[in-house]
Amino acid sequence: MVAASQDPLHVVGDEDSSKRRQILDGARKVFMDLGFDGASMGEIARAAGVSKGTLYVYFADKCGLFEAIVEEEKIEQGKTAFNFDPERDVDTTLPEFGRAYVALLCRPGGGSAIRTVMAIAERMPEVGSRFYTHVIAHTVDRFAAYLEARAKLGELVMDDTQLAAWQFMQMCQATLFQAFIFQAKPSPSAERIATVVDSATRVFFAAYRQKKTD
DSSP states (O other): OHHHHHHHHHHHHHHHHHHHHHHHHHHHHHHHHHHHHHOOHHHHHHHHTSOHHHHHHHOSSHHHHHHHHHHHHHHHHHTSOOOOOTTSOHHHHHHHHHHHHHHHHTOTTTHHHHHHHHHHTTTOHHHHHHHIIIIIIHHHHHHHHHHHHHHHTTSBOOSOHHHHHHHHHHHHHTTTHHHHHTTSSOOOOHHHHHHHHHHHHHHHHHHHBOOOOO
């Protein structure tokens, strides 16, 4: 009797997760097409292929839906484990991190959450701030800590590791992220990402690598 009661619960859990995924996909499309103000729960229900009653079972309002989309992006980016082991040299770590970071930012379909957050940040600053803190600044902080560790070992010379971290990450995005996020170009190829990141790495080292003395 106990075993028989467990299977239906497992199935319901799977169906629940699938339905929630279906709703979030529909909501993301509506937010992108109509903006936050133009979106309605009725429109989101239609786009998701569910009834309004079902929609309200999962989310009380469109603010809750929007915050769930932001949380998903945070989780998705958190899945990428950048290797900031302080024992790893900069020649290995920087280009590897740059490639992985830009590939994550510009992954197919990955720009929708960022565009949506950018569009609503003025209206819902707490959501924009949370996204910035937990998704963007979190990576910068980890990278800056790595740079500080390598600077203490004499491999790099810099006064402001936060600034240096931002500079490298911004250089890695050059010509790639803005064109992608504004839908002027599709996701860049791995080859194009490597070209830009390698250039960024050379510029970064020219500015911050410890100069060898004779």
